[in-house]
Amino acid sequence: MKNLDYGVIGNCRTAALVSKEGSIDWLCLPDFDSPSVFTRLLDEEKGGSFAFLVSGEYVVTQTYLGNTNILSTRFEAPEGAFTVLDYMPRYRTSEKSHYLPPEVHRYLRVLYGKPKMRILYDPKMNYAGEEAVHTVFPNYIRTSSAVDAEDKIYLYSSVNFDVILSGEEFTLTDHQFFLLSYNQKLVAIDENRVLLDYERTKVYWLNWINRSREYRQYGDMVNRSMLVLKLMSYQHSGAMLAAVTTSLPESIGETRNWDYRFCWLRDASMSIDTLLHMKHQGTAERFIGFIKRILKSREDTFQIMYGIRGERELTEEILSHLAGYENSYPVRIGNAAYNQLQNDSLGYLMDVIYKYYLYFPGTLDEVEEIWEVVRNMVRMVLKSWRSPDQSIWEFRTRELNFVFSKVMSWVALDRASLIAELLHKDNYAELWRKEANGIKEEIHEKGWNEELQCFTQAYENTDHDSSLLLMQFYDFIDARDERYVKTVKAIKENLFHNGLMYRYKAEDDFGKPTSSFTICTFWLIEALFVIGETDQAREIFESMITYSNHVGLYSEDLDFETKRQLGNFPQAYSHLAFINTATLLSEEKKLSRFIRP
Incomplete structure (x- = not known):
């Protein structure tokens, strides 16, 4: 059974997936949402990859290098052993600037003996839709698209270029490096330069995680999830990605295959809330900046999701030339859900903005700018909350009065009222509190089913819905x-x-869902814990720990029977839920993280 046994590397600009055998099977350059140059993840035959091939009795193991986003893949056999260190450079160059080029570094360290290998360097341009043309220069191999010569990447290496391109076997007698860059390098590339970037990158990640809260239980796993969330924060805008992949299926052979390389207000706000709690205000502050930039005027309306630079049109296309992950067709880029009505989205965002005012409101002009955003959001909520919507689950052909959408509309007005109180805008606070109370009354009247003795998914049905487990988390x-x-x-x-x-x-x-949405199980664990079913909560959580992959990463979904990972990967939603649940069980803290003045 194939599983998503990948590690992720990245630098808050783009990311790559490295298989547990050390093959880069997914890489988009220069940014997260750019066309891929290695796409084997979505088509094993056509996709292309960058791998080190060994024969014989090699044992391959993979781990992260401590609390960093540097991935170590160790190849060991009687004839010799070596380690591949994969990373994307990221480090500070000044108090406010970072070095994060669109490139991958692969450093090979010989551990002992004389290991033998072949190099498979097989990029395929534009989602494997265009063949690659290699041109050898004295200092690098330039690979360009056969269709568009300006679409090119550069490979620098200490290994002979003919050996790389021919794939012939050679003996690894000394340390070697590979630097794959979207841009031609302006500085001399040699082993010393690669090692300098390696050490700087390692120090950056160690310093970043050192600022986090510490927990006695589950601390290493919490740190790994924190590093994943940080990796998926787009430095140039502050947007938070839902995942770094597209079209990994929720169920094998089905068509629930979506592009997640975008910023959903819901997912991003939840991630930022978690990062705030874990003492990483800088990432949260950049996300607030992203929100300010996408609202260029008071008349701008909110979408549920945006491109990572704030793009509003995310046209969905099918890449018909790709077979899909395990032949789960189609492969999509873009996401048609961007124009849906999902009334829950603004609730998460307003919750984060409330925390912004509590923790780092900034200068007077910034406070005033965010206040305009708040008022705009309230206008939208007041206009839309009574209307049916497509819910947190993004139904494409169904609109109902979903109870959780109403709950999050209440959250939006509740937090807006609290913000108004903080700013001494008492008239607004009183008006918005009255509206929030009206929403709450309606939910208790229409969302509660007396016969079933529970809240139901929508006013119009009697279905159960996992999102309702969050009602207490948001203090409803x-x-x-x-x-x-x-x-x-x-x-x-x-x-x-x-x-x-x-x-x-x-x-x-x-049709009927056939896989488990990972975050929902974490929601259940928290809900059981806060209602006093602590033993059940811990038992389920300990099982969930075993369902992460070999380096502690979670995808969007899990198979009910085999527990294999499915869906886009790594999934920010899943990791933020893991952090929230782990810290709850570790601290045995108060019932709600929500803070009122």
């Missing part, structure tokens, strides 16, 4: 409230299967 209802406790138990009884959670069971646009 007390964790000890009888209605919440009954809802948690009903959701668990109906959606918990083989140790994992369904999002919902009812048929959607593509």
